[in-house]
Amino acid sequence: xxxxxxxxxxxxxxxxxxxxxxxxxxxxxxxxxxxxxxxxxxxxxxxxxxxxxxxxxxxxxxxxxxxxxxxxxxxxxxxxxxxxxxxxxxxxxxxxxxxxxxxxxxxxxxxxxxxxxxxxxxxxxxxxxxxxxxxxxxxxxxxxxxxxxxxxxxxxxxxxxxxxxxxxxxxxxxxxxxxxxxxxxxxxxxxxxxxxxxxxxxxxxxxxxxxxxxxxxxxxxxxxxxxxxxxxxxxxxxxxxxxxxxxxxx
Amino acid sequence: xxxxxxxxxxxxxxxxxxxxxxxxxxxxxxxxxxxxxxxxxxxxxxxxxxxxxxxxxxxxxxxxxxxxxxxxxxxxxxxxxxxxxxxxxxxxxxxxxxxxxxxxxxxxxxxxxxxxxxxxxxxxxxxxxxxxxxxxxxxxxxxxxxxxxxxxxxxxxxxxxxxxxxxxxxxxxxxxxxxxxxxxxxxxxxxxxxxxxxxxxxxxxxxxxxxxxxxxxxxxxxxxxxxxxxxxxxxxxxxxxxxxxxxxxxxxxxxxxxxxxxxxxxxxxxxxxxxxxxxxxxxxxxxxxxxxxxxxxxxxxxxxxxxxxxxxxxxxxxxxxxxxxxxxxxxxxxxxxxxxxxxxxxxxxxxxxxxxxxxxxxxxxxxxxxxxxxxxxxxxxxxxxxxxxxxxxxxxxxxxxxxxxxxxxxxxxxxxxxxxxxxxxxxx
Ligand SMILES: Nc1ncnc2c1ncn2[C@@H]1O[C@H](COP(=O)(O)OP(=O)(O)OP(=O)(O)O)[C@@H](O)[C@H]1O
Ligand SMILES: [Mg+2]
Numbered sequence: 001x002x003x004x005x006x007x008x009x010x011x012x013x014x015x016x017x018x019x020x021x022x023x024x025x026x027x028x029x030x031x032x033x034x035x036x037x038x039x040x041x042x043x044x045x046x047x048x049x050x051x052x053x054x055x056x057x058x059x060x061x062x063x064x065x066x067x068x069x070x071x072x073x074x075x076x077x078x079x080x081x082x083x084x085x086x087x088x089x090x091x092x093x094x095x096x097x098x099x100x101x102x103x104x105x106x107x108x109x110x111x112x113x114x115x116x117x118x119x120x121x122x123x124x125x126x127x128x129x130x131x132x133x134x135x136x137x138x139x140x141x142x143x144x145x146x147x148x149x150x151x152x153x154x155x156x157x158x159x160x161x162x163x164x165x166x167x168x169x170x171x172x173x174x175x176x177x178x179x180x181x182x183x184x185x186x187x188x189x190x191x192x193x194x195x196x197x198x199x200x201x202x203x204x205x206x207x208x209x210x211x212x213x214x215x216x217x218x219x220x221x222x223x224x225x226x227x228x229x230x231x232x233x234x235x236x237x238x239x240x241x242x243x244x245x246x247x248x249x250x
Numbered sequence: 251x252x253x254x255x256x257x258x259x260x261x262x263x264x265x266x267x268x269x270x271x272x273x274x275x276x277x278x279x280x281x282x283x284x285x286x287x288x289x290x291x292x293x294x295x296x297x298x299x300x301x302x303x304x305x306x307x308x309x310x311x312x313x314x315x316x317x318x319x320x321x322x323x324x325x326x327x328x329x330x331x332x333x334x335x336x337x338x339x340x341x342x343x344x345x346x347x348x349x350x351x352x353x354x355x356x357x358x359x360x361x362x363x364x365x366x367x368x369x370x371x372x373x374x375x376x377x378x379x380x381x382x383x384x385x386x387x388x389x390x391x392x393x394x395x396x397x398x399x400x401x402x403x404x405x406x407x408x409x410x411x412x413x414x415x416x417x418x419x420x421x422x423x424x425x426x427x428x429x430x431x432x433x434x435x436x437x438x439x440x441x442x443x444x445x446x447x448x449x450x451x452x453x454x455x456x457x458x459x460x461x462x463x464x465x466x467x468x469x470x471x472x473x474x475x476x477x478x479x480x481x482x483x484x485x486x487x488x489x490x491x492x493x494x495x496x497x498x499x500x501x502x503x504x505x506x507x508x509x510x511x512x513x514x515x516x517x518x519x520x521x522x523x524x525x526x527x528x529x530x531x532x533x534x535x536x537x538x539x540x541x542x543x544x545x546x547x548x549x550x551x552x553x554x555x556x557x558x559x560x561x562x563x564x565x566x567x568x569x570x571x572x573x574x575x576x577x578x579x580x581x582x583x584x585x586x587x588x589x590x591x592x593x594x595x596x597x598x599x600x601x602x603x604x605x606x607x608x609x610x611x612x613x614x615x616x617x618x619x620x621x622x623x624x625x626x627x628x629x630x631x632x633x634x635x636x637x638x639x640x641x642x643x644x645x646x647x648x649x650x651x652x653x654x655x656x657x658x659x660x661x662x663x664x665x666x667x668x669x670x671x672x673x674x675x676x677x678x
Contacts, residue, residue, distance in 0.1 A: 052672050057675070058672050077585060078584040081583060090581075092675075097577075098574050098578075100263065100266055114582065
């Protein structure tokens with residue numbers, strides 16, 4: 001069997017009127033079990049697009065994406081939903097908790113869609129909340145928690161289904177630097193315990209906490225290697241305002 | 251996701267916006283309440299009519315004589331029908347002519363316009379059973395007898411309004427004036443309505459022969475007043491007959507005999523009309539049934555409007571909760587999970603609306619029953635008016651309201667189910 005995540009020459013092209021926006025412009029990438037990868041790059045470089053494809057929320061325009069050896073583009077809506085449920089755990093910048101459900105119910109959601117019985121759901125949700133040290137807040141509503149706590153709930157929710165990959169898109173973006181570090185600490189801890197983590201950020205100081213950095217620019221991989229390598233954090237000089245809109249071809 | 255979780259979730263989201271939920275279900279509440287009220291009242295009316303039917307006896311046959319309409323004086327006399335009854339005693343057990351008199355009752359210088367004056371024969375009263383063919387019984391005194399009828403005696407049997415209100419009680423032996431002629435009260439009927447003026451208690455019976463005379467005299471006066479000379483304006487005969495068959499099973503046969511006899515004289519089926527009690531009952535029931543269908547159909551429009559209201563709010567709710575739908579999908583919700591969540595929410599809304607509507611309907615129906623029950627009872631001559639819905643009506647209303655929620659919830663739910671997860675997640 002191959003890699004956990006494998007992109008082969010992936011293109012994602014948005015047709016904006018007569019313009020074709022290449023959000024991903026021929027990306028090839030492989031991530032293995034147990035890695036902690038940070039995908040970095042400037043705004044508009046294609047990070048979120050890449051994450052949506054990894055997360056089976058979107059499909060490539062061309063090229064192929066295999067997750068645990070499955071070609072995701074051949075799957076229909078509901079089959080992708082099952083993949084998201086079983087193999088993926090999302091942590092979003094805006095936490096994306098459901099406001100009217102309490103902490104426990106939010107964390108139980110993926111288990112609910114997995115069809116687990118109530119007892120097991122609860123047990124696994126509580127375990128996941130224990131891993132993020134929030135077992136004492138299970139009856140609170142999201143609005144009764146701080147931003148950092150809410151993000152930890154969303155990490156617990158991502159963990160609860162025992163996914164193969166945890167995908168975090170700017171998980172610290174809405175948090176102050178101290179809380180951000182704390183949340184990042186949790187992700188590091190999960191990785192140390194064996195989970196595969198893919199982290200998306202535009203912040204070098206956060207990216208260096210990962211083991212490997214993939215740098216995107218204008219939808220292309222311009223660096224892929226060890227996080228400790230000084231070149232990993234070098235922003236190419238030629239990236240100007242034009243990069244913001246991605247590469248535009250007429 | 252299973253039903254009970256979706257149901258809990260639905261209740262939760264209804265509870266977070268109670269006012270909106272209530273307004274959403276209002277159309278259903280009103281529609282269901284209207285249906286329940288209509289069915290309850292119709293049901294009450296049917297019950298009352300059936301009681302009436304039992305009281306009158308299923309063996310009553312009413313005969314109305316209109317005449318040949320060609321100015322001829324052919325008629326079927328009471329003697330003709332008595333002869334028929336004698337010939338077929340196995341079918342016909344009693345015949346009483348009746349004449350509706352158009353004149354007024356006068357007592358102590360006051361006119362009573364609303365009193366119904368019936369000219370009948372002694373046969374109307376069945377002394378074995380102790381009541382008349384049409385169900386009236388005596389409170390005091392006696393009914394008309396053969397001698398009263400054959401001798402044109404000026405005697406009458408009065409209802410309780412006349413006996414108690416007009417004559418001030420102790421009515422036996424008192425006299426009142428009918429068509430200008432003094433009549434002596436020989437009997438008082440039992441109260442059958444509310445003893446009010448114009449009700450079924452405002453009536454009296456006189457010998458039919460007297461009633462024919464009164465009508466003939468009134469017509470002659472009218473003709474004279476109109477300046478018509480010569481002729482009496484036609485012959486005056488009975489308006490019809492009340493006939494009893496030997497039992498309810500011989501009623502149809504008796505009706506046939508009577509019709510044959512009438513046809514022999516009139517040679518025209520439009521000259522008379524014969525109807526048995528069970529035919530009358532059937533046509534009354536059919537009438538009430540039709541009325542109920544029409545009213546329920548009108549009320550159903552409100553259910554339709556309620557359904558559209560639910561659809562509208564569900565569409566709004568799907569839009570408002572686009573992000574929630576995106577989150578759920580990112581966590582692995584399949585299309586059918588999302589669809590069933592919204593359908594169950596719509597169904598729950600309309601089911602609660604349906605239950606409230608049923609409760610409201612029962613309350614309104616019983617209030618209406620209490621308010622008009624007495625009046626109905628007076629109009630229909632007794633019987634209790636019981637405005638309660640049938641269990642079937644409750645079951646069907648509830649089922650229909652849930653069905654409406656599901657039907658009208660389907661479109662919004664399907665819209666939610668088909669949302670693309672990233673678009674939904676990005677939605678602000
Ligand atoms: N739905 C879309 N329709 C059209 N263009 C899109 C769409 N989504 C993304 N793009 C374009 O694709 C390019 C990559 O966008 P993407 O969201 O992946 O950037 P990003 O690296 O996540 O940026 P940021 O750091 O600001 O989140 C951008 O130029 C963006 O405008
Ligand atoms: Mg992004």
